[in-house]
Amino acid sequence: MRAGEPVRLAKSTSNLFRFRDQRPGGLDVARFNRVLAVDPETRTARVQGMTTYEDLVDATLPHGLMPLVVPQLKTITLGGAVAGLGIESSSFRNGLPHESVRELEVLTGDGEVVVVGPEDELFRGFPNSYGTLGYALRLDIELEPVKPFVRLRHVPFRDADRCAEAIAEICANRSYQGEPVDFVDGAVFGGTEHYLTLGDWVATAPWRSDYTGNRIYYRSVQRRGTDYLTARDYLWRWDTDWFWCSRAFGVQHPVVRRLVPKRYLRSDVYRRIVAWDRRHRFSARLDARLGRAVQEPVIQDVEIPVRGLAEFLDFFHREIGISPVWLCPVRLRDRAGWPLYPMDPDVLYVNVGFWSTVDLRPGEPVGSRNRMIEERVSSLGGHKSLYSDSYYPEDEFWAHYNGEAYRALKRRYDSAGRLPDLYAKCVLRR
Structure with missing residues (x-):
């Protein structure tokens, strides 16, 4: 160059x-x-x-x-x-x-x-x-x-507060009901339907499920109390259907599912379709022609302290209304810190992931729901990942992502500014 x-x-x-x-x-x-x-x-x-x-x-x-x-x-x-x-x-x-x-x-x-x-x-x-x-x-x-297999236990909770309490207890003890837990995530299908999926390594399995073809993994969370996957299938259990987002492409319909080659049931295929649609605005033009509401993409992952999880989910169901959503607890291993994403190593956070669109109300500007989420995450002491659209004012952005430390690194390692600025890239999308 x-x-x-x-x-x-x-x-x-x-x-x-x-x-x-x-x-x-x-x-x-x-x-x-x-x-x-x-x-x-x-x-x-x-x-x-x-x-x-x-x-x-x-x-x-x-x-x-x-x-x-x-x-x-x-x-x-x-x-x-x-x-x-x-x-x-x-x-x-x-x-x-x-x-x-x-x-x-x-x-x-x-x-x-x-x-x-x-x-x-x-x-x-x-x-x-x-x-x-x-x-x-x-x-x-x-x-x-x-080990060769992962045993899964899908544990239901009707109440978000109890679900949050269970997350804290399981992550602290690394066990549930006296049995070990090596993996924890979950799915929320509504205000009274929460599941934690607890995985542990096992050497043998009485059966093994396969969700790389006609069967759909996230539906099994609601339908099975216990399941077994190979180690590899466990690691990629979400990829086949891009969590649940493959619904938007019709490939969860049983007939379509049987016709689509397995090699196309992958997150990167779906993402290329979305990129094409965003680039050509096909869906937006079709919605406008049919008189449908303007839609705002709400594609985010946020980290919420576990103590604030129930409050965040209540807000989310009321104001955003996307389901399912993903839950994944995280605690930092390294106490020295990571200045551009300053999480507290003494706090257990829960990542809440949601990836869909919402209908905007008449006169409501695009970005308003995402901005609402940003404000609520901040009020709860959480953090938001920057892989998708962000709407922070510049001063607020740098307050969250340690502008002082970033600018010092920028002067040291990109003094001529040949790489984009973090705010320009993540908010202004330059």
Whole structure:
């Protein structure tokens, strides 16, 4: 690229939901997509930044190992999960993906390649920087052992307060009703229908379910008390239907389901369809022609302290009305802190994920519901991930995401401003 020209990645796939017009060019990092080494003795892996978790899991499972946190979608990359955060059902004990990184090699905005570890400021400031300080070229990460199967227990709760209490108790004890718990997440189907799914490793299984074809995983949460999945199928249980979002594409209809090849039942396929629709505004034009209400995409993941979970869900059901929503508890492992996403290591948070659209009321501007969510999350002492649309005023944004620390890192590692500013990228979508 020419000197002084703004830098961006040329990527064929993305799990972000900040859509922009496609532009030619970009920094080609496609070849940084390999698992370089897996060491079963030290339980570590050396991985390039554009490696997907699907490829990483395929490399580690034969050794009886997995990453400490495996985000739910197969095409999330290691570099993306560290620069843009990630979470899954092991996060109540293993934190976030960047907390299992031992060493990070970064191409900075100034064109330097630097190798940093936990004692370095860039290592600490890289999570939640979204490629505005540099790009991860290589990561050394920790791994943990697996067993062949995961047993699932889907535990129902009619009351959100009791569900929140159970989350706190289970995560503190790492057990439920005297039996071990290695994984915790959940789904909320309405104000009186909450489920926690508790997983534990087992060596054998009396049966194994398969949700990679005609059967739909999230429906099993409501219908089965106990289930068994292989380790690999457990890690990707949400990917086949992009949680529940495949409903929008009609592929949960039994007839359509049988006709669609399995290779297309993947989150990245659905995401490309959404990107095409956003780019060409097909759905928006059709809705306008049919006189339907204007719709606002509400695609967010927020971290709420467990003490405020019931209050947030009550607000959400009343004002937003999307269901189902996902629950995933998380507590940081590392007490030294991550300045651009400052969570309290002494607090158990619950990630609440919701991904749909809402009908706007007459005269209600696009962005109003997302802004309402941002304000409620802040009032409860929570945090919001930045992979999708954000509407914060600039001063409020920097108050939440440590503008002082960010600006110091920006001066040090991107002094010419060749990479975008975090606010410009995540809010202004430049």
